[in-house]
Each structure stands twice: as structure tokens, then as C-alpha cells.
Amino acid sequence: MGELLDAFQLGVRAMFAYQAVFFALLAIGLNLHFGYTGLLNFGQIAFAMVGGYGIAISVAQWDLPFWVGVVVGLGAAVILALLLGLPTLRLRADYLAIVTIASAEALRLLFRSVGSSEITGSTSGLFDYNSSFFSLCPWSVSGRFDILGTRWRGSELWVITIGWSIVLLACLLVWALMRSPWGRVLRAVREDEDAARALGKNVYAFKMQSLVLGGVFGALGGMIYAVGTGSQNPDQYQNANTFLAYGALILGGAARVLGPVIGAMLLWFIIAFSDSALAALVSGDNSFFGLFEWGDLLSTTDIAYIRFIIIGLGLMLLMIFRPQGILGDRREVMLDAR
């Protein structure tokens, strides 16, 4: 029982950690793409990667100031969105899906190739790029703080303070945009592209704007992740993460302003809780109703993969039985290919 309580506490802590911010921002971007516009972007992690590496490469490799790195990352995300959108947004939805998933994988392979090690550091990664970010912190970065029974380092608190502020601003922006005529056109594009076109709207331009804006949110997420981890490695951006973000979005509710945020927090609670509960289960002498020992079935390294299995199955079941998630409206998520 004590182990379960500990696992629960770790789960609650993970709801607020920078990983949750990362996925909340990824999912807010996907919400704009998938929830509001009906675009199938399966390469959201690539936007995060150019965002995170924008900072890391600018600061660690080119000795530029931190804020220039942020601008570089955002600029790279805009360019990536334009490159992805140009050939595909006129075609059916699954073409964008194929191209985005392929480019995310291609970019990761490119960044980890030995040939690009002079710029990206290849698989050994990049470090030492976030000191000027932490120098802005008003409290001691190395201090330890106890908040409601959870322990945080000063640096972590600074990252998540900035992170959740960005999430809040992003949510306000999405809320305001979706009340505006622009947001109503996006929804019209999602519901019936031809009707929107018949009313004189340039559907292609609206889709492209949505892709760019959502990609920028993804890049901001990547930046929070980059300053949170303090090191950059291409393999941190496996494209399974895109699907984790989709899991968060659909769990919380697509086409709702707070859906992706609540989804990301819940997702990290589930991940952290199941990780530590499974770890406790595997390390002790626990058996499955006397049939077999959990420790024989799973090793401690397997636990990290279980989260992807849970998310994969969860994504399937949610999409089949409750596509609107917790907050959503079923009528708004009955999309079809376009």
C-alpha cells in the first residue's frame, strides 16, 4: 500500500513537471491542426526538435545569445511547416500524414548522422546552452523546495514556471483565435472544405496558417524540453512521442481549448504512476494471483516500454469508443479524410 501511495505522489508530481509542459504544448499545436482544422500532422515531434535544437545549436555551437536561439528555433519551425505544407495541403489528408511522419524520421536520422556531427553533435548530443536562461531565475537555481510534500530543484521550478506561463498564454491565444472569424473559418474547413471554398475562403492559406501556428507551439514545447533536460540528443525525439501527444489530445478532448492541457497532465500522471507502480511490482515478490511472479515476466528495463503499449492500446480504445475524450463534443470530432 505504501508503495502505491508513493507511486501516486510521483504521479501527481509528474503532472506538473516539464515533461507535462512539453506534451501540453505539443498537444496544443496538434489541437490546432487536428482538432480545429482536421489536418493529420504525424510529425509534430519534428517541430519540437527544430525548436530545441534551434536553441542548442545557436548557443552551444555558434555562441549566440539565448534569445537569438529562441528566434532561430521559431523561425526553423515556420520554415519546416511551409516545406511540409506546400506539397501536401492540396491533397487528401493521408498524404500530409505520410509526409509528416516521414520527415520527422528523416530529420532525426539527419541530425544523428555522423556527417552532421559538426553542427548537431550527432548521437553524442549538445550541452551547456541554458545557463543564461537560468541566470534570469529570481530564486536560487540549486536550492531545494518542498511544495505540498513534493521536492523540486530551483532550476526545475524556474523551467515549469516559464513553461506553464507559456501554456497559459497559448491557451488564451487559441481561445481568442477560435472566437474570431479566423477560427470559425478553420472549423468550416474541417467540417466541409468545399463549402468553405464556395464562400470565397482560401482554404489552402487557412490550412497553411494553422499548420504554421501549431508547429510554432510544438517548437515552444521543444524549447521547454531542451532547457528542462539540459542536453539535446536526436533520439530524444523518437516519433513515438508524437503519438503520446495525440494520446494526450484525444484523452483530454480535441477541439477544446483546455483539452490538450488536461490530457497532457493526465497522461503524465498515468505514465509516472504506472512506471513506479510496475517498478514496485517487479522488484518485490509479487505474483499474479499465485500464477506467476511479476519479476519473471518483466525486467526493470521493460517498464519504460510499457507506457507506449498502454498509450497505443489507450489511443485505439479511445478512438473507437470515446473519440471526444473527456471534454470534447462528439459532433466536433467525427472527422473524415479530406
Next chain:
Amino acid sequence: MTHAPERVRREDPRRTPSPSSGRAGTPGHRSSAGRRTLLRLLLVTFFGLAIAALTPGVASAVGEQVRGTLTTGATGPIAGVTITVETADGQEVGEGETDERGRFSVPVPGPGEYVVTLDTDSLPENVTVGSAGDTRTVTVEPNGREPVNFGLSDGQRGSGSDRILAVQLFVDGLRFGLLIAISAVGLSLIFGTTGLTNFAHGELVTIGAIVAFYLNVDADIPLLAAAVIAVVIGGLVGALNELALWRPLRRRGTGLVAALVVSIGLSLAVRYVIQTVYGGRSNPYLDYQSQRARDYGTFALTDRDLASIVISLVVLLAVALMLQRSRIGKAMRAVADNRDLAASSGIDVNRVILVVWVMGGALAALGGVLLGLSDQVQWDMGFRLLLLMFAGVTLGGLGTAYGALVGSVIVGVFVQMSTLVIRDDMKYVGGLLLLILILVVRPQGILGSRARIG
């Protein structure tokens, strides 16, 4: 994209006028279908867990050992080399000799760290161990069969032949492209007949390779027989996909986008179940590993690569013949072309789709075995191949069987030949860039029709 008939199809592709969708629409029917789907999903999950629980049990009957194969291109497999295994503190625990296939395996008393030493005196002349020396330190996991690689060199690398690199890469690319084609025919036909972009198709490839691996390595069944069993199991898994998941979903009227996300969830779950069961390392099959490349003038090819090309060609030819001549093949093309017209002319559409899934699963499994033969078996091999399959299928024209064939071969050759100008570890990037380029220039692909791209 402004034609009225096309709009109807896009809103509810291929289903709108069919009488069955009307029946599925009544609320009572839908909820009972939902319960059935849930039950089936639970069954599938349970089946997956059962496999996860059983497989380590199979392996534990063997006990821990270290093993490996000694071979070089010039000498072939090397027999009679003495291998000594000591614990980390120098205590000898076992000794073994390589057999006529160059293989050795030395049982060790339990998991832990061991030092494996090769007796260099027993090696043939001209054969030397690599720069890392004649000892290897390995960590054996519980029930693990730890592979040891000594990296032997025969001092002949790159000498005395009139091979041309471009021709060599072209032949390699042809083999790789045919392999992609075998795996991708099913992907394309499934898209053509049901409209589903199946992101879980790569996992069918991995399943084929891994089933053959367990049969070949753990159960000591010859690879040829193991491959046949793997293909049969691949077909069964394809049928299970259709019967347990996609047919009920079609009956519920699930949209194509929702189905696509479901296939991604399935891919993710299956991929990581495979990683949990199989582990993260790449392992070779036992058979056909010690072949030396045969010289064909301007290029060299091992017998297994030649066999891979021949098998792919024969199978693809058979598939083409079947599509062109047989009743079911014609029915497949009819359903892919216009599902409602096919249904109203008396074709049992659901049966045709089931056959497509069985065929797709079996072919993907065969592709997986061939890929495992050339590139070793890995948990995410299918997923990585999937992106190239998409490239091939899109290039040829999404939804057409012959398009998948032509496109895949072009992608395979392009990926291999691109290493002439770019680094080897970036060759997949080239293939994926090709995909994006195609979409700019000719989105419907080489053999695709304009109407399909929306």
C-alpha cells in the same frame, strides 16, 4: 475536387449508398456491435499478453550461453577454432570449438560477466582478429544467449576485382526494392479496397521476421521451414487484424481518420510489445550467415541475396498473375476500383477484403524474413521499412497493386544508389526526400489516377 460525385464519396467513402450502413445506423444494433468489438479487443489484448508471458518461458529451457560464428569472405566458415570462456576473475568455466559451419556455443553457469578468448593459433593462415584483439568481455543476461563477434579479417578487403560500385549498388538496390515491393503490395491493396492507410503494416513485417527468428534460433528449425511457418502465421495475423478489428470498425461506420489513428495506436502497442518480448538488440538467423560473396564480374552477390531476389521476383510474378487471371484477383481489382459497383455486381466485398488482408499479412511476413536475412532481425525493422513502403506506394500510386511494385523498386534502387553521393547512415533520408518530391511533381504517382488524390 469540386465534382459533386466525389464529394459524396469523400464524406463517407464507398459506404454511403450500400444497404449495410443503414442497418448499422440503428442505435440498438450499434451498441451490441460495440460490445462485440470491445470483447474482441480484450481477446486480442489477452492474446498479446499470453505471448508475452509464454515466450521467456520457452527461452529459459535453454540456459545461459555465449555463442557466435567465425567466418570471413575469403575462407567461408572456419571450423576447429578453440574458444575459451572465463569468469571476470579469470576462472575457466567452459571451452568450445567451432563446427563446420563456423558456429560455436559455450554454456555458462549463470548470468554475469564473462571473458571470451579466441585461440589465434587455431585460425587458418592469413586470417587475423580485428583491431579489438582476441578477447571479448560480455555480459550474459538471465536466460540470455549472448552473441560474440570477433570481427575476423582475411586481409583481402577491396583488393583485386573489377567490380563497379554503381552496378553493385544497383543490384543491392534491386534486391531491397523487390523486398519493399513484397511488403508493400498488401499495404497498397488494403488502401485500395478499404481506404485505410494502415500504419500498423510495418509490424506485420516485424512479426514475420521475429516468428522466423524464434523458430530458427530457439527451436532449431531450418530457416526455410521457419520462413514458411512465419508466412502462414503472417497471413493469420492479417486475418485476425481484419476479423477482430477492422471489419467491426467498418460496421460501426468509423471514419477513415479515426481508423488511421487506431492503426497508429495498434502499431505503437504491437511495436513495444515486440520490444518487451524480443529486446532491443539485432540478431542474425542461424542459417545462411556464413556465405561468401560470389563474383559475377561487375558485381558480387552472396547466394542468400540472390535467393532473395529470385524469391521476390517469383512471388511478385505469382501475385501479378493472380490479380490478372484468377477470379479472386479480378474481384480484388474490381473492389479497389469501385467498391459499390463491385458489391452490386455480386462480389462478396467482405470476403475479398479478408483475402486481401491474409495475402498482405503473408507477403509482409515474407518481406520481413528476407529483410531479417540481409539486415538482421530488429524490433523496429518493420516500422523503419514502413516509411519506405509509403514512399514506394505513393510513388507508384496509392491503391494500385502494380504501382506499389514499380514504385517500391525505384525507391529501393534510389536509396541504395544514393550512397554514392551521401553517407550510408543518411540513405533513408534520401528515400524520404524522394517521397516529398514526388508529391510536389506528380501526387497521383506513376500509375495512379487523378481522381484518387482528392
